[in-house]
Each structure stands twice: as structure tokens, then as C-alpha cells.
Amino acid sequence: MTDHRGRLPEDIRKVIDDPERLKVLMELDVLDSGPDADFDRLSRTAAHIFNTEIALVTLLDTKRQWFRSCFGVGNLTEASTEQSFCAHALGLPIGLEALVVLDATQDDRFKDSPLVTGWPGIRFYAGAPVVIAGKKVGSLCVISAKPRDALEPNLVEQLVDLAGLASTLFALKDEARVRARTEADLVREEWRHALTLEAGKVGSWVWNIELGEVVCNDMFRRMYELPEIGTVQIDHVLGAIHNTDRVAVQAALNASMTEGVDFNVEARVATSGRWLAMRGRVYQRDATGKPLVMMGASIDVSESKFTAEHTRLLLRELNHRVKNTLAMIQSVARQTIRQNPDPKDFIAAFSGRLRTISDAHVLLADRDWSGVQLYEVIASQLGPDFLTKPDRAAVHGSDVMLPADHALGLGLILHELTTNAHRYGAWSGEKGSVSIDWELKSEPVPGLSLTWREVDGPAVATPEEYGLGVRLIERSLAKVLDSEVDLNFDVNGVVAKIWMPLPSEHA
Template sequence: MLASLGALDGPSDEDFQRLSRTMAHIFGAEMALFTLIDSDRQWFAGHVGVGETREALTETSFCAHMLALAGEDDTLVVLDAASESRFSDNPLVCGPPHIRFYAGAPVSVGGQKVGSVCALSATARSDMAPELREQLRDLGRLASSMLALKDEARVRARTAAALVREEWRHALTLEAGKVGSWVWDVRSGQLSCNDMFRRMHGLSESGVVLFDDVLAGIHPLDRPRVEAGIEASFREGMDYSAEARIDASDRWIAMRGRVYQRDPEGKPLVMMGASTDITESRQSAEHTKLLLRELNHRVKNTLAMIHSVARQTIRQNPDPQDFIEAFSGRLRAISDAHVLLADRDWSGVRLHEVIATQLDGGFGADPERTEVHGENVMLPADHAVGLGLVLHELTTNAHRHGAWSGDEGTVRIDWTVERDPVPGLCLTWTESGGPAVEPPADYGLGTRLIERSLAKVLDSEVSLRFDPAGVMARVWMPLPADLH
């Protein structure tokens, strides 16, 4: 009990000092103490006339004898300690301060004796007036009440400090989580809310917040949904839940709430809840939906392209082995373009990357046989897939029959980005140094694929020339203004 009071070994308490001075004055004593007593020592919480001394041993303490008394009258009055056998050999009687007179009353907290108030003098007395004994009891009770009140105040202060810390922790948690909390007094229409809620709903940083102000800030198209959700919560007792845009910022807010108090008739009095900004999550969800729609569109286009290429390839190559070899390469060209686009959420791909996937390591690895010149322009998805297939057919033909079929030939790939009058890419494939080229008597599938691979890109053009010095291909396709 004594340790829980937190009064031991602390600084002098001015209230306890006043009580000690009052005690000394009432009893006309040189010394007076407000003491707290544990198993082996007596601590002077208030003191008069003892100098700098703040404690004494329990075994020599008059107060310890007094606390051991039982019964209704548990005060202790000693008129002449030197003449009483209990105290005559006490070091405080035999030596300084030569105590002769002692009058003490217990101090109790929660029914347990924890200390005393006492007056002491070096002068013996023959008697003590009965009214002084009654005042002694009153002073003991007063000291008990004072100690209990101080302990209660200390506990309250500690609890209040803990609550403040918890409130700060809660506020910081809400702030870190970007959660706006609110309490709505339904009858007055006023909301108590944190700073995050004010910022989230575009409210002023200070001043009274009314529910009507919050509702007025909701986007007009979303306001009926919010009102309907609140009405359902009032009427049916369900938790309130709604998502709406803030009109001024166009950001999305998720609001959750619950009626926590109703009057005897069931009408709502207090509603509490929280708001969170879900703009990013909604944008992410919309972006995912857009990607899925784009993916579905691309898959359909790709399957159609694969079906067309497979059908034309098998017509040109009825032998199964020849078909597998020709079709696998074309399928890989389509797949490589799709991998690049998937890695970039189908937002587009750089031209250098498309070239690198189709030149089978020749791009940049052997500059003496491959020259590439041009701005590393961004290509949309359809452009990348179609151009990838064009480059695959040109590369395959160069390895089998053209510049790369021997040891001397080279391939030069040049392109420019045109911005006027229509943004577009003009790419030229030029072979030289290889075997002499003769125009084919019958255009094969590869030639047709080269000329038709950009069919999905409107207004694109592909032309192929079989000059004796080498094959030349020219590709032109429009570019969106924000991608080139």
C-alpha cells in the first residue's frame, strides 16, 4: 500500500508542511512530523524542528508503537518518556533530541495504517487537556483524507496522461493511415472530427463543422446515394457505408459509420464513423479493368492473326516439318512482341526493343553486318506486334537468301520520325553485299506477310523491292502524338 502511494523519498510537500506547522502550534511543541512508516524506516513527508533529517529507524520510532495499538482510541500520548519503561532507554530519549513529550495519531488510507501525525517536545508534561486529544484525532483524520486525496489526484493525473498519450497514439495512427474520424451529434447537426477529415472533405482548418457542410461538399451525382445510406442506417440500424466523390477535388472517399446512441423512441442521437481516401485504389481498379479489356482485345486480335498465319503457312508449306519450322518462327515473333507489351502493361514498347527481339542477337552484337540508326521511338501495341512480324520475315529471308546468307552482306535499318503534317514513323530496311537478288516469279507467304502485317494499323504502308543489290523494304505508320 505505502509503495503504491508514491510518497516515499519525494520532495517536501507544502500541504504536509503546513499540517506539521499547525500541529506544532496547537500542541506548543518544538517538533512536529507527518510521517509514512514501512517495515524498517519512518519517512518525514512533512516536518518541523528536526533540521535536515528526513527519516528515522522504525525500531526507535514512537509512531511505530502508536501504529501497533488496537482499539477505538489508537492515539498515543506520552507525557514523560524518561519515566516510562517502554521509552526510557530509547536512543531518542537518552540522547538528542531528548524526547520527553509525544502526542501522535495514525494516518490511514483505505482502512490501512500507513503513517502518523505527531508533536514532540524535549520538555515533559504533567497532563494534556481532553480537547487536545480530540484535536489530535481530528488532525490524524485530516491527514488521512489529505493523503487519500493526493493519491487519488496522482492516479487521476497518471490516468489522464495515459489517456492523452493514447489519444495522441490514436490520432497519429489515423493520420498515418489517412483516416478521417468523426462524431456526429444528430440533433445539433455538429460534427467533431480530426484534421485529416477536414482536409479530406475540403473543410476549413478550424471552426464548427456541420453535417450539412459535409453533405454539400459531396459530388451532386453521389449525394443521393450518401443520403440514402444514412437514412437506411437511421431506420434499420444497419452500418452506414457509402463511396462518393468530393466535388471540389474529385477525389473518392469511402465513408463508414454506425449509430451509437438513440433516444427512448429509437431516434438516432449520435453517429460515429471514419472516412478514407480511396482515390488511388479506385484508379488502380479502373486501370486493371482497362488492362483486362485491352488484354481481351489483344488476345482476340492475336488469335485471329495466329489463325490467319497458320492457315496461310500450311498452304505454303504442306509438309509438316516445313510447316512447323515456318510457323514456329512467326509465332515466336508474335510472342516476343506480346512479352514486351505485357511487361509494360500494354502501354507501348520502344522500337530498339522490337528490333532486338527479332534480329536473333545480330542487333548490336555484330555492328559490321548490322547498322541501326534512328530515334528510340515509343510504339503502340498494334504497331509493335505488326512491325515485329515484318522484321521477323525480313530477318528470316536475309538469313536464308539475302545479305546474311553469306559472309559479306550487311543490313541497314534506318528510320525517321515525321511530325508534320501527320506524326509518323518511316523505317527503311536495306540489304547489301549479299547474293544478287532476282524478283520472285511468285510472291510467297513471307512477302505477303511483310506487306500485310500492319493491316491493323490504319493508314500504314509497307512496300517491298527486290533490287539486284539487295532487298529493300519501306514501312510507314502513323504515331499517336503523345507516343512519338
């Protein structure tokens, strides 16, 4: 029972102070926010149904009870949690959906409360919890200064239904707030990460066709000599192009939007005279086929116009790689967003895969696309000190040069295996570890045989339905002919066996 000092009983206080409950409450991010007409209508409706002078929609933290909506209490917006009737409603045992107090002066829990002995002179109280993400964060309650002899069961049911409606309203408004806050970031940040090939001197861009806005990286701004900060409009980009080439660029953009072909054109920057190769495609259209979003990359190809054949060959390889990368990003994006439609989930699942692609391109660009060392591919996932300071990972094998497609495919596989190990596999616990072993074989053809093995982690079961991660593991080496990937969900830990044939000059 509450003592004369107004302290909550220990069992109620334990519910109020539950860290998980408080975390859900804080994530709603509505404490001390302004009035909300929807909740006000809800409290007025409750007061009308129950014929009470007061109705509240409340949220409770450790020290105060804040009124999301209040009817009949003037400008009052909060009260002490220690004196709160609603705290007891949150502490109801399983099986009880509402707290009903017919006459507070006859209830030992509340008769000495200042809310009973003073204003507002509570006699009748009925409250039901507001539940978000399985946690009781507040209540919907009705209050009267007149005691009652009984409360009809159907009114209790209506009170619970109204509290459920408040719970749904909180959840929907929170979802709308999160979506509004993250939608712009999803385009401006994640697509920029997807095409961040700064080390390869690639300017990445995403064009919101309806708004006319272009989200781009710093390299793109430097290429077109645009301001370092501020919103970039498509007219700014077109205005930076040499007059002689602007018609061809506009025609290529129109063809991509109307005919569905890739945007592919070369043009000069008006002020510097440098040549840029522009590549892109329409990524999103509405139900009628109207283009909504186009993404792409620009490459400075000035040197190719004036240097030897070697530079021109390298440029063709870069153009080919950028085009393939756009196709790969588009494929991964569609599959990822199909399985992760929520923006938060999409960001988490997509950004790591794109960074893996970007890291591989940086390494390949630094070496003129001639190949990447296996150690570098592993270091991109395990960290640069994986040999000298391994973190529950044992790596055994001699370094070997991998061709471009091998390095990119293996990098994606290791990223998915590493992500899975951290979330569900060996690295999700405290004792699990991973071993990566490989050897070069000469028979029947020269190649690399690599094994990823997890041990001492949680028990593993074969998933009923394979997700995108598993498919990426199995298919990332599709461009490497005669390669094989055998993924086994052994009960003792995931085992992946990878075979890649190597050209004689790489073996």
C-alpha cells in the first residue's frame, strides 16, 4: 500500500522504473510536445462516455506523469508519479485490464493522497494502460469528484478499447514521425554511400526528378565547379556544361527517361573545359511509368582525350566497371528493399553491402583494375590487424592476387558471412570464433579453395526460407566461371566452402 508519504509500493515502482519500458517511452519522443487534436478528441470522447469531469491520456516516467491530452484540468500538464493513480493502473497484474476505484476515500491505497484530500478531490477513477511495443508507457483514464456504486462491465470494455485506440494512435504517429525524418536521409545519404567511389574519381549523384534536386558527393561538386554547400538543382548541373555539349546531354537524359535506355554521354565543363563521362539510369518510376528518381556517376575523362592508348583502354574498363556496378547496385537495392521495406531496416541491410562494393572498387581503382590481394579483401571485413591482433578469428593461408571479379564477389560473400556471424552466429555470443583457411590447388585446374568455419557459437539450424544474404553468398561469384560456393548450416556452426579457378598469372 502507499504510505502517508505518498511513496509507490515496491511492485508498482519496479514496473515504473523498468529500463525497457522507459526506453520505449523515450523513443516515442513526445514528452513536452505541443497539443495534439487527435488525442484531445479522444479524451473528450472518454469524458462524454463516462460522464466525468476529467479525462486524461498520460505518459509516465520515473518522476512525473505527463498529460499528452487533458480534459477538465485547465492548463495543468503534469503531476507527480508518486501520487499517480495511473501508476497503479500500469502495475496491474496479468489478467486485469483496467483499474477501477469507485470511491477513493474508502480505498487504503489512495485515501490519504493529496489528489483525494485536496484538488481535484478524486473519488471515482477508472484507467487502462496504453501499451507500445509490449510495454505499458501510460494510460487513458477518467476521473470524477463524485463516487460511484458500480461501473458497468461494458463501460470497462469501452475504456480498454479507448486505451487500445490511444496505443495505436501513439504507434502510428511515431511511425509517421520516423518515416518523415528518415525518408529524405534515405535518398540523400544511402544512395550517396552507394556510389561513393571518390578514390576512383567518380562523382556520384541521385536526381529527384519531381523536385529537380540532385544529391551528390563532393567529387561531383568539384567536377562541375558547383558550390561546396547548399542544394544542387538539375538546372545548376546543366548550366555548368559547355553550350556546345548541353543539347546532347539533354537529349540523352530525355531518351533515358522516355525510352528506358541508360544515360550515357560525354561533355565538357564550361569553365574548366574538362571532359566528363556521364552514366546513369532511371531507378524508380510511378505506376504510370513516369520517371521519379535517376542515379548515376560522372567520371573525369579529360586525360583519355589527350594521352596514349593505355589510358584509353583503362577508361573503357572503368566505364564498363561503372556500368556493371550500377547494375549490381540496382539489383541488390531491389532485392534488399523487397525484404526490408521499412527505411531503418533498409538502411541497415543495404549500406553495408554498398560499402563493401565501394571498398572493392577503391582497391581495384588503385591498381588499375589489375587485381587485389586476398589479404586486402579479408582486411576490409576483419580489420587491418587481422593477422597480428585477431579478434576471435584465425586466418591461415598465403596471400594471393585475385582478379577483379573474384575480389568483388569474394568481398560480398565475406561481408554477408561476417554480418551473419555478428548477428546470429559465432560472434553473437562471447565464446564463438571463426576460422578462414585456404590453399592453392593445381589440379584439376589452378584455383583457390577457401573455407569459412564458425565454432562455439549458438546452435545453428537451416532456415526454412533463404533470405537475400544467403542468395548473395551463393551467387556473388556467378561471373567467375566454374566457381562453387557450398553453404552448410551445420548445427555446430556455419561452414562455407568456396572454390574459385584462378588464371595462371594470378595463381
